[in-house]
Amino acid sequence: MxxxxxxxxxxxxxxxxxxxxxxxxxxxxxxxxxxxxxxxxxxxxxxxxxxxxxxxxxxxxxxxxxxxxxxxxxxxxxxxxxxxxxxxxxxxxxxxxxxxxxxxxxxxxxxxxxxxxxxxxxxxxxxxxxxxxxxxxxxxxLCDLARMTGIKGVYRNVHLHALNLKETAIRHAATLGRPYDECNFIVCHIGGGISISAHLKGKMVDGNDIVGGEGPMAPTRCGSVPAIEVAKYTAEHGLDVARAHCMKTGGFVDLLGTSDAIEVCDRAAAGDKAAARAWDAMIYQICKWIGEMACVLKGDVDGILLGGGMVHSKELVASIEECCSWIAPVSAYPGEFExxxxxxxxxxxxxxxxxxxxxxxxxxxxxxxx
Incomplete structure (x- = not known):
């Protein structure tokens, strides 16, 4: 020391x-x-x-x-x-x-x-x-089982907001009076891209690939899309366009023409049905992925932690609490700790x-x- x-x-x-x-x-x-x-x-x-x-x-x-x-x-x-x-x-x-x-x-x-x-x-x-x-x-x-797919030689990769996810978990563990490596958390970063991760005793053993088009829809990312539909879309529009939808031009950008989550939320509140559908679908998908990570942790979850810019939205936090608080207490850490x-x-x-x-x-x- x-x-x-x-x-x-x-x-x-x-x-x-x-x-x-x-x-x-x-x-x-x-x-x-x-x-x-x-x-x-x-x-x-x-x-x-x-x-x-x-x-x-x-x-x-x-x-x-x-x-x-x-x-x-x-x-x-x-x-x-x-x-x-x-x-x-x-x-x-x-x-x-x-x-x-x-x-x-x-x-x-x-x-x-x-x-x-x-x-x-x-x-x-x-x-x-x-x-x-x-x-x-x-x-x-990632644990080995998280890497597997049903195609020989094709494996799941992981790209996450690791820095903020781990720091949020470390800080929350401290509020519990416990070290991070003795806790199990589901940690989410909800911003322009959305990461959902399972933390088992200090290791991120599963999560979505935010670069590869996996996970919830986000303001700039398409999220998970059925493989056959991606194949059809790529054949028609090209690989570069499909790849861009995974990282920059998908999600709210493609559906609504904006990456501004506040604008989308305001449009939804004003009666814009397309905006409301996209906003609600994003939250639905976040909650679904939280449920998946709960299964990875076998239900032994000390907390569901929400970080990132969109967590400033009280409506978003309340919606996730309504869907997921039966799994574990939900705690909000708006913004980032990078x-x-x-x-x-x-x-x-x-x-x-x-x-x-x-x-x-x-x-x-x-x-x-x-």
Whole structure:
């Protein structure tokens, strides 16, 4: 355990499509949270996500300078993980294998989160301080049965809002006076994409693939669709259009022409039947997936936890409580804890509570050999 008397000062970096969220933490306390905006014209000049790194680094350093901070003021740097192959959850020290996978997008998905490890390592290398990623999007702790499909050689993958899901579970376990790895939870992230996950004694043993078109319908995602209907749609419209519906142009966007959940809810309340049907169908599907995760946990559920931006809707929370509270108590955590989660993961390692994991670059699952 560390004998440090003052809280660790940690810089957290969460790159997004049009901005980079930056957080300065002293222990659990957020001292500065800033959204560093990026002009679309500036981003368009770069050939690929990784080429944006110097540009984003300069803007982050400028924002820190305006706050009277410099890199030497920090004990550690944490970046949002991205572009990695599947790995167990936890806090990882950034190494050369991770950097290379982040640079190229080894998981086949190009996303600004790839810049998280690269920027954190760049800053750390200038100061001799450690750098980490915490529960990146490719966290995969599925049990073997959750991977199976009825087609030989085709397996279920998992892409979830792992960072926020795990942090919500860790925080709720603390309110119960119990460690996360002694609890069973169903944890949901309900935002532009929707993740529903079963947490068995600290492991996410099942959940939906939000990248692969699985789970509930969401504002920008189609959710689960019968396989034969997807095949027909792809034959008519092309694979790229079908793939886009899984991640960007499905759900409310395709059905109603908007990704704004507040607008959809307001339209439904004003008598728009199509909006009401889409809103109610989304909640119906969320509840159905919660029920599936309850079966995965064999009914031994300590709580159903709801996080994400749409959980600000009291109507949505009430509807889920009406359907699912017979399984376990429902608790709402509106918004997200992504910056806090990254800082907490780093501090647990710095305090010696956890040991930093090593990213091997080998996926956790490549198929069954028997």
């Amino acid at each position: 560390s004998d440090k008397k003052t809280p660790w000062r940690v810089l957290v970096i969460n790159p997004g499509s049009t901005s980079t969220k930056v957080g300065v933490f002293e222990g659990d306390e957020c001292k500065l949270s800033k959204n560093v905006a990026h002009d679309a014209k500036d981003l368009a000049q770069f050939d690929g996500v990784s080429a944006q790194m110097p540009y984003r680094c300069d803007l982050i350093l400028g924002a820190l300078g305006e706050a009277g901070l410099k890199l030497e003021d920090f004990d550690a740097f944490v970046g949002r993980g991205g572009g990695l192959l599947s790995l167990p959850g936890g806090t990882y020290a950034i190494n050369e294998v991770m950097l290379e996978h982040a640079r190229v997008g080894a998981n086949g998905i190009q996303h600004p989160a790839q810049l998280g490890p690269q920027i954190a390592h760049e800053f750390a290398s200038k100061t001799g301080k450690p750098s980490f990623v915490v529960n990146p999007p490719d966290t995969d702790e 910056l806090e989660a990254m800082a907490s993961g780093a501090c647990r390692v710095l305090d010696g509570i956890e040991e930093a994991l090593v990213y091997s670059g080998e996926p956790v699952f490549t198929g069954f050999n028997d």
